[in-house]
Amino acid sequence: MSSRPKHAEASLRQAMDHVPQGIAVFDNGLRLLASNQRYNTLLALPEALIKPGTPLFDIALYLGDRGDLGPGDPARLAIERINLLTAAPTTVTQRLGTGGQTLEFHSSRLPDGGLVIAFSDVTARVKAERELERMNQSLEGRVEERTADLTRVNAELEIARAKADAANHDKTRFLAAASHDLLQPLNAARLYTSTLIERSKSTGLAELANSIEASLTAVEDIMSALLDISRIDSGALRPAPAPVNARDLLKKIEVEFGPMARERNITLKIVPTRATVIVDKMLVGRIVQNLVSNAIKYTPQGGKVLVGLRRRGSRMRLDVIDTGIGFNRDQHRLLFAEFSRLERGARMAQGLGLGLSIVQRLVAALGLTLELDSVEGRGSRFSLFLPATRTMRAPDDIGSAPSETNFGTMDLKILCVDNERAILEAMEGLLSHWGCDVRTALSLKQIDRERLLEGWYPDLVLMDYHLDQTSGLDAVEWLRHNVGGHLPAALVTADRSPAVRALAEERGIAVVTKPVKPAALRAAISGLANQTRSINKKPA
Incomplete structure (x- = not known):
C-alpha cells in the first residue's frame, strides 16, 4: 500500500505545529485526540498528559493542583473550568499562565459532541489595551501627549497588521501546497467506500458503508470550505x-x-x-x-x-x-x-x-x-x-456534465493513470464493479515499459493531473499522439484553480475534482463515452 496517507497525516501534524496558537481536539467523551506542540509548551504539561486518550478532567485537575486555576479545591476548580469551556457552542475566556502571562482560550463544540480548544498568549495585547485605557482616562488636558502616544501605537499596530498579513499569505501558500497531499488519501477512501456501498446493498453492511460515506463527505466539506475561505480572504x-x-x-x-x-x-x-x-x-x-x-x-x-x-x-x-x-x-x-x-x-x-x-x-x-x-x-x-447579455453567445461547454443517467453495466475500456497506487486500486475496484475493462498505470513510463496498450485500445482515459514526471495534460497529449488523436479524456485532480480548468478545456479535456464523487464520475464517463460513439459513427 502507498505511504501517502501516512505522509498526509505527517503533513497535517506539521501544519498544526506551525500554527502560533495552542490547539487540542477532544472527542465526545472529552478525551484527548490530538494536540500541537504550542499547546503542550504553553501549558507546560508532563508527557503523560499529552497522550491521546487523556481525559480533559485529568488535565484540568493537574492545572488546578499546580495553582493555574486559582485558589480553592483543585477538583472543584477543574470541574468548574470544564463546565465553562463546554457550557455554550463557543466560549472565549482568559486566565493567567504559570509565567504570569495572559492566555486567551477559544473553545468550540463539534457536531458529534467533541470539543476544540485553541488558545494563545495575548499578554502583549492585554497590556496594550490596559495601557490605552489608562491613557484615555487622562485624555483631557493632554491632547498633545496623547497624539504622540497614539502615533506610536498606530505605528506598532501597522507593523503588527503587516506581520499578520504576511502570516496569512504564508498560511494560504501552505494550504495550496498541502491540499493535494491532504485530499489524495481522502479521494482513495471515497472510491473504496463507493465500491463498498454498491457491493453491500441489501446486506447488513449497507448501513455501515453509508455511515462511512457520510463521515468522509463531512471531512471533504470541511476541508473544501477551509481552503475556499483561505483563498478568498488572501485575495488568491x-x-x-x-x-x-x-x-x-x-x-x-x-x-x-x-x-x-x-x-x-x-x-x-x-x-x-x-x-x-x-x-x-x-x-x-x-x-x-x-x-x-x-x-x-x-x-x-x-x-x-x-x-x-x-x-x-x-x-x-x-x-x-x-x-x-x-x-x-x-x-x-x-x-x-x-x-x-x-x-x-x-x-x-x-x-x-x-x-x-x-x-x-x-x-x-x-x-x-x-x-x-x-x-x-x-x-x-x-x-x-x-x-446578462443578448448579443454575446457563450461557447459550448466541453466539460459540462450530461444529464444524470441510471447506468447498468458499462461496457467500456478505461485507462486510469495516477501516481497513487491506493487510488488506482480503489478506482479499478469501482469501475470493474460497473462492468468496465480497466487497466491502470502509475506513469507513462509504466504504460510504455509494460506495453499496456498493445492490442487494447481504451475508449477513454482518466488522468491524474499531478504525475511524478509530467502533468496530466501533457500525458493526455502523449497518449493521443500514440494511440489516437480523438481519445476522450478526463483530468482527475484536487487542483481546483481556474487556470488548470481553463487549460483542460482548451484541449478538450473534461475535469473531475478530487475527492471523486461517484455520481459526477459516472456522468463524466457517460459524456466521454458519448464522444467515443460520435467519433465511431463518423464516415471515414
Whole structure:
C-alpha cells in the first residue's frame, strides 16, 4: 500500500505545529485526540498528559493542583473550568499562565459532541489595551501627549497588521501546497467506500458503508470550505468573467445533487433556460452549489427545491427556492456568520456553518448581489443577480456534465493513470464493479515499459493531473499522439484553480475534482463515452 496517507497525516501534524496558537481536539467523551506542540509548551504539561486518550478532567485537575486555576479545591476548580469551556457552542475566556502571562482560550463544540480548544498568549495585547485605557482616562488636558502616544501605537499596530498579513499569505501558500497531499488519501477512501456501498446493498453492511460515506463527505466539506475561505480572504481568487450558458451551470447542479435529493425524498426541479450570463463559471458555480446543498439539507422529506433564472432588467435573477424550515428576519445576520447555525437546522443536518459564509465572501469578491426572503416553517428563497447579455453567445461547454443517467453495466475500456497506487486500486475496484475493462498505470513510463496498450485500445482515459514526471495534460497529449488523436479524456485532480480548468478545456479535456464523487464520475464517463460513439459513427 502507498505511504501517502501516512505522509498526509505527517503533513497535517506539521501544519498544526506551525500554527502560533495552542490547539487540542477532544472527542465526545472529552478525551484527548490530538494536540500541537504550542499547546503542550504553553501549558507546560508532563508527557503523560499529552497522550491521546487523556481525559480533559485529568488535565484540568493537574492545572488546578499546580495553582493555574486559582485558589480553592483543585477538583472543584477543574470541574468548574470544564463546565465553562463546554457550557455554550463557543466560549472565549482568559486566565493567567504559570509565567504570569495572559492566555486567551477559544473553545468550540463539534457536531458529534467533541470539543476544540485553541488558545494563545495575548499578554502583549492585554497590556496594550490596559495601557490605552489608562491613557484615555487622562485624555483631557493632554491632547498633545496623547497624539504622540497614539502615533506610536498606530505605528506598532501597522507593523503588527503587516506581520499578520504576511502570516496569512504564508498560511494560504501552505494550504495550496498541502491540499493535494491532504485530499489524495481522502479521494482513495471515497472510491473504496463507493465500491463498498454498491457491493453491500441489501446486506447488513449497507448501513455501515453509508455511515462511512457520510463521515468522509463531512471531512471533504470541511476541508473544501477551509481552503475556499483561505483563498478568498488572501485575495488568491482572481475572478475571470466570460459569457456562460446558464444551462451548463444548472445541468451540473442537477447531476451533482439529484442523487442527494432522491435519497432524502425531495423533489429537485431545474427550470430549463437559454440565457447567457457573464460570470466566472467556477466561482458562481460554487455559490450555487452551496445554496442548493443548504436547501436540500434543511428541507424535510417530501419537500421541494426549485432552481431557475428570471430576467430582471439587464440582469438575470438565479433563484434557489425551497419548502424547508425557513427562518425569521432577526436571524439573517446569524445565517452568514462562521461556525454559526440555527438550532433547528443543527438538529436536521451535520456541518460547521461555513457554507453561507463562503457564499457571502464569494458574492462580495465577484461584486454581485444576493437577496434572501424566508418565512419560518414554510421555506426560503435565495436570489443571486447575474449580469446578462443578448448579443454575446457563450461557447459550448466541453466539460459540462450530461444529464444524470441510471447506468447498468458499462461496457467500456478505461485507462486510469495516477501516481497513487491506493487510488488506482480503489478506482479499478469501482469501475470493474460497473462492468468496465480497466487497466491502470502509475506513469507513462509504466504504460510504455509494460506495453499496456498493445492490442487494447481504451475508449477513454482518466488522468491524474499531478504525475511524478509530467502533468496530466501533457500525458493526455502523449497518449493521443500514440494511440489516437480523438481519445476522450478526463483530468482527475484536487487542483481546483481556474487556470488548470481553463487549460483542460482548451484541449478538450473534461475535469473531475478530487475527492471523486461517484455520481459526477459516472456522468463524466457517460459524456466521454458519448464522444467515443460520435467519433465511431463518423464516415471515414
